[in-house]
Amino acid sequence: MSAWRDVGRDLRRAPVLNMLTVTTIAFSLFAFGLFGLVAVNIRAALLKVEERVEIRAFATEGTDVAPIAAAARQVQGYPEVMSATVVTEQQALARARQELGEFSDVFEEGFLPASIDVRLKEGHRDPASVKAVATRMHGFDFVDDVRFGEEWITQLYRLRNIAFVAGVALGLSFAGVAVIIIGATIRMAIMARAREISIMRLVGATDGYIKRPFLLEGMLKGLLGGMLAIAMTYFAMKSIEHYLHFETVFFERRFVILGVLAGALLGVVGSSLSVGRHLRQAI
Amino acid sequence: MIRLTHVTKTYARSGTALSDVTLRVGKGEFVFLTGPSGAGKSTILKLSYLEEMPTSGEVKVSGVSSATASRNDVAKLRRKLGIVFQDFRLLENRTAEQNVSFALEVIGTPKANIPNKVARALTQVGLASKANALPRELSGGEQQRVAIARALVNDPFLLIADEPTGNLDERATRGIFQLLREINAAGTAVVMATHNLELVRSSDFRTVELDHGKIVFDSAAEGAAS
Ligand SMILES: Nc1ncnc2c1ncn2[C@@H]1O[C@H](COP(=O)(O)OP(=O)(O)OP(=O)(O)O)[C@@H](O)[C@H]1O
Numbered sequence: 001m002s003a004w005r006d007v008g009r010d011l012r013r014a015p016v017l018n019m020l021t022v023t024t025i026a027f028s029l030f031a032f033g034l035f036g037l038v039a040v041n042i043r044a045a046l047l048k049v050e051e052r053v054e055i056r057a058f059a060t061e062g063t064d065v066a067p068i069a070a071a072a073r074q075v076q077g078y079p080e081v082m083s084a085t086v087v088t089e090q091q092a093l094a095r096a097r098q099e100l101g102e103f104s105d106v107f108e109e110g111f112l113p114a115s116i117d118v119r120l121k122e123g124h125r126d127p128a129s130v131k132a133v134a135t136r137m138h139g140f141d142f143v144d145d146v147r148f149g150e151e152w153i154t155q156l157y158r159l160r161n162i163a164f165v166a167g168v169a170l171g172l173s174f175a176g177v178a179v180i181i182i183g184a185t186i187r188m189a190i191m192a193r194a195r196e197i198s199i200m201r202l203v204g205a206t207d208g209y210i211k212r213p214f215l216l217e218g219m220l221k222g223l224l225g226g227m228l229a230i231a232m233t234y235f236a237m238k239s240i241e242h243y244l245h246f247e248t249v250f251f252e253r254r255f256v257i258l259g260v261l262a263g264a265l266l267g268v269v270g271s272s273l274s275v276g277r278h279l280r281q282a283i
Numbered sequence: 284m285i286r287l288t289h290v291t292k293t294y295a296r297s298g299t300a301l302s303d304v305t306l307r308v309g310k311g312e313f314v315f316l317t318g319p320s321g322a323g324k325s326t327i328l329k330l331s332y333l334e335e336m337p338t339s340g341e342v343k344v345s346g347v348s349s350a351t352a353s354r355n356d357v358a359k360l361r362r363k364l365g366i367v368f369q370d371f372r373l374l375e376n377r378t379a380e381q382n383v384s385f386a387l388e389v390i391g392t393p394k395a396n397i398p399n400k401v402a403r404a405l406t407q408v409g410l411a412s413k414a415n416a417l418p419r420e421l422s423g424g425e426q427q428r429v430a431i432a433r434a435l436v437n438d439p440f441l442l443i444a445d446e447p448t449g450n451l452d453e454r455a456t457r458g459i460f461q462l463l464r465e466i467n468a469a470g471t472a473v474v475m476a477t478h479n480l481e482l483v484r485s486s487d488f489r490t491v492e493l494d495h496g497k498i499v500f501d502s503a504a505e506g507a508a509s
């Protein structure tokens with residue numbers, strides 16, 4: 001009710017300052033958003049790469065197909081494993097010829113070992129799981145060598161972890177800055193209404209009632225800032241796509257909504273701290 | 284109704300404002316608080332509406348104790364008190380009527396009930412004809428009447444007045460005092476801090492005199508000469 005009228009009056013009182021506040025919130029969240037976008041895109045890339053993560057256990061030359069097939073069935077039973085396929089010596093040769101096309105002559109008299117090709121289930125493609133499965137496959141007598149691109153899997157995961165940690169750290173510091181800025185602007189609004197607030201308290205208005213317009217104001221600025229940030233992030237992504245010819249993924253809808261709500265939350269927290277401190281100064 | 288029991292109040296910066304004060308104010312009473320500047324009059328009043336909390340001892344007002352009251356309890360208590368000051372404390376950009384209705388709006392009084400209550404309060408203080416005037420368009424005495432109307436609009440059982448005539452000339456002072464007597468006669472207790480000894484002598488209300496944070500005279504006490 002009258003809370004909205006108070007908000008309107010506060011916003012009109014200092015339009016430039018209020019615009020500045022919204023913009024600052026927007027930039028804080030924008031930085032967060034850009035970082036999130038990097039993380040989302042690394043994640044998308046990782047998912048694609050992960051799908052190809054494969055463990056290949058090579059058999060010693062001349063091993064019969066039967067024990068290899070038996071081993072493959074056993075491997076198929078591991079909880080992490082999605083599929084375990086036997087590739088015989090002939091199949092390996094055929095595949096190599098097909099992949100190499102015109103150089104297929106090279107394999108005319110050649111030899112390629114038979115192998116068990118293993119794909120892991122989603123969620124079990126991290127370095128530790130891959131290594132665990134590879135180690136177990138080493139256990140089969142006929143297995144000569146197990147390959148699984150250990151190096152680059154670890155690298156990719158490290159990259160993702162760095163992105164995650166940096167994102168959280170940066171996001172939190174920006175959130176802190178946003179809270180402080182909102183708190184400061186709300187403080188100015190409180191000062192402008194200090195007399196009114198003291199009279200409210202005198203005649204018995206509750207803290208909740210006194211706080212309400214300030215929380216609303218903080219929430220409104222946060223919402224606006226959040227929406228602005230989403231728009232800025234979106235256009236940033238579009239220009240990257242356009243100028244760098246880089247295919248990117250944007251946040252899912254629920255994360256967009258979450259981002260705007262995060263803005264609102266920042267607004268509410270900032271103003272709540274500010275007005276709470278003011279009210280506590282007098283009993 | 285107001286009960287200060289062995290109350291000591293120490294301010295962090297200026298030391299002891301009240302020391303071991305015990306005071307009772309009954310229903311419907313009219314009490315003057317007198318004493319030199321800095322004696323502790325305002326402090327007693329602030330303790331009475333729980334704006335300040337005692338350093339030791341207990342303040343109990345209408346069943347609300349300083350020892351246990353939450354901020355919400357204090358807010359609820361103040362809805363049943365009227366408080367006025369020397370400097371009126373009106374909102375400059377609101378009319379007399381709006382200043383009075385403000386006190387009802389902010390405690391969630393249903394909108395439909397507000398105009399009647401406001402009109403009644405303004406009539407009671409003799410300002411019905413100036414309902415639409417802004418504070419700056421009113422004399423000091425009239426502004427204080429608006430403040431009193433705001434204090435009365437919730438039918439308080441107690442009116443707390445801290446030097447309500449401190450900024451007024453003699454004529455306006457008489458008028459405001461007359462108004463406070465009427466309010467008291469209608470059943471509301473009044474506690475009024477004042478420097479105006481003439482006013483105190485002109486009536487035979489109870490007088491409590493403070494000096495250096497102690498009660499040095501109470502006309503209601505046994506053996507007090509009247
Ligand atoms: N908020 C405060 N912080 C620190 N000291 C205070 C505060 N309020 C009052 N005091 C001190 O407490 C003592 C009593 O002050 P109080 O205002 O109760 O006196 P008073 O009797 O109302 O005086 P006056 O007649 O001048 O209004 C004074 O020494 C004053 O300086």
Ligand SMILES: [Mg+2]
Nearest residue numbers: 324325326445
């Ligand atoms: Mg005083």
